[in-house]
Amino acid sequence: xxxxxxxxxxxxxxxxxxxxxxxxxxxxxxxxxxxxxxxxxxxxxxxxxxxxxxxxxxxxxxxxxxxxxxxxxxxxxxxxxxxxxxxxxxxxxxxxxxxxxxxxxxxxxxxxxxxxxxxxxxxxxxxxxxxxxxxxxxxxxxxxxxxxxxxxxxxxxxxxxxxxxxxxxxxxxxxxxxxxxxxxxxxxxxxxxxxxxxxxxxxxxxxxxxxxxxxxxxxxxxxxxxxxxxxxxxxxxxxxxxxxxxxxxxxxxxxxxxxxxxxxxxxxxxxxxxxxxxxxxxxxxxxxxxxxxxxxxxxxxxxxxxxxxxxxxxxxxxxxxxxxxxxxxxxxxxx
Numbered sequence: 001x002x003x004x005x006x007x008x009x010x011x012x013x014x015x016x017x018x019x020x021x022x023x024x025x026x027x028x029x030x031x032x033x034x035x036x037x038x039x040x041x042x043x044x045x046x047x048x049x050x051x052x053x054x055x056x057x058x059x060x061x062x063x064x065x066x067x068x069x070x071x072x073x074x075x076x077x078x079x080x081x082x083x084x085x086x087x088x089x090x091x092x093x094x095x096x097x098x099x100x101x102x103x104x105x106x107x108x109x110x111x112x113x114x115x116x117x118x119x120x121x122x123x124x125x126x127x128x129x130x131x132x133x134x135x136x137x138x139x140x141x142x143x144x145x146x147x148x149x150x151x152x153x154x155x156x157x158x159x160x161x162x163x164x165x166x167x168x169x170x171x172x173x174x175x176x177x178x179x180x181x182x183x184x185x186x187x188x189x190x191x192x193x194x195x196x197x198x199x200x201x202x203x204x205x206x207x208x209x210x211x212x213x214x215x216x217x218x219x220x221x222x223x224x225x226x227x228x229x230x231x232x233x234x235x236x237x238x239x240x241x242x243x244x245x246x247x248x249x250x251x252x253x254x255x256x257x258x259x260x261x262x263x264x265x266x267x268x269x270x271x272x273x274x275x276x277x278x279x280x281x282x283x284x285x286x287x288x289x290x291x292x293x294x295x296x297x298x299x300x301x302x303x304x305x306x307x308x309x310x311x312x313x314x315x316x317x318x319x320x321x322x323x324x325x326x327x328x329x330x331x332x333x334x335x
Contacts, residue, residue, distance in 0.1 A: 010140065017131050017189040018140050021124075022147040024186025028087075028120055029148035031178030033155045035094065035113040037256045038171035040239055045249040047106045052239065055107060056232050059114040066115050067122070079130055080187035083123040087183035090116035091176035098172040109172065120179055124186055125331050131189060134332065141328045142275040148323055149268035156261025160254040168253050220333055223288070227326075230295055231318050238315035245308045259312065263319045270324045278325055279332070287329030294321045 010018050043055065070086055077085065094116060097109050132140055163171070246252040279287045298314030 010143070014136065014140065018143060020189035021128055021131070021144045021186055024147075024182045024184075024189070025124065025144055026147035026151045027178050027182030027185060028124060028151075029182075030151040030155045031175045031182060032117050032121070033152055033260050034159075034171050034178060035116065035175035037155075037159055037253055037260070038168060038175060039110045039113040040256060041168055041171075041249055041253040042101055042106050043110050044239060044243040045247075045252055046102065049240065049243060051107065052236060055110050056236070058107070058111050060228075062111050062115050063118050067119060070119055079123070079127045080189075083120070083127050084180075084183045084187050086119045086123045087116075087179045090119050091179045094179075095173045095176040098169050101169055101172070113175070116175075116179060120183060124183070125334070127186060127189070129331065129334055137332055138279055139276065141331055142271050142279075142324075145275070145324065145328055146268055146271035149264045149271050152260045152264025152267060152323075154264075156257045156259070156264055159257025159260075163250055163253050168249060171253075220330075223330070227291065227322075230292075231322065234295065234299060234314050234318050238311050241308050241311045259316070260319075263316050263323075266316075267320045267324050270320065275325045275328050279329060284329045284332050287325045287332075291318070291321045291326040294318065 043049075043052070070089065073085070090112070093112055094109070097105055097112065101109060128141070128144065129137070159171075162174075242255060243252065246255050275287070278290070294317035295314070298317040301310040301313050304310070
């Protein structure tokens with residue numbers, strides 16, 4: 001067992017926290033993929049697709065409005081409790097939406113899934129960043145994040161039989177349950193090293209007018225913004241072409257599941273054998289450069305020939321790199 005841990009880069013005293021975070025991230029990403037499969041399927045099959053661009057705008061607006069509110073609520077809480085609270089608050093409306101996924105509930109679900117994803121994922125990485133310092137993170141983040149790739153494989157392979165047995169509506173309550181259980185598992189990794197936001201020193205919290213204009217934070221914000229714009233364009237094209245290729249709801253859900261399974265396999269391989277080596281060899285900048293390169297190649301293929309295969313290449317390259325090397329590099333910036 002010790003040899004296996006050593007091969008994975010896990011040192012003495014790090015095993016419990018690492019594997020609890022791995023398990024928590026596995027469950028949370030399983031919830032994210034289940035929720036996104038459900039929302040995309042419902043919207044493309046049950047609502048007017050011409051409103052899809054408005055959904056991207058609505059997502060951004062509601063996330064911007066919701067995150068500060070939850071931050072204030074959880075400000076005085078331990079980071080592990082804040083993670084669990086955020087998961088519960090966002091999971092409840094998702095579970096209730098299952099009762100009637102028709103009419104205006106469909107776009108509401110589309111936005112709710114994105115809000116839940118952002119809230120739970122942000123809280124998860126805040127907790128992880130408080131447990132591992134930067135040197136540990138360079139070794140262990142790839143292993144923790146590989147839980148997401150394993151989740152993509154498991155959920156992707158399970159979507160078709162799940163929908164065939166229970167129906168697509170039950171994807172929402174499954175998503176809500178995975179968020180809550182995943183947050184509970186990850187919160188057990190807190191140890192004694194994850195203080196509440198209120199316990200952190202003022203310098204770390206970014207208090208004061210100068211800190212708000214810190215060029216480092218502005219650069220990270222710009223990076224996140226540009227990445228969001230580029231990936232949203234690819235995501236829009238992917239969904240529209242997929243909906244035209246698979247007009248039936250069950251077929252569309254199965255396609256999304258298969259897509260996440262295949263990208264999960266590729267992502268797991270990159271997480272285990274490439275992400276850590278790339279970051280250690282070329283630094284954070286090298287890890288961040290992979291996403292724009294892959295987006296350029298994939299988008300060029302989709303632009304030249306916008307058929308399903310080329311769009312899958314564009315979205316697949318974005319999905320794989322963004323959730324592996326890019327995600328680990330971005331989290332290291334915060335650490």
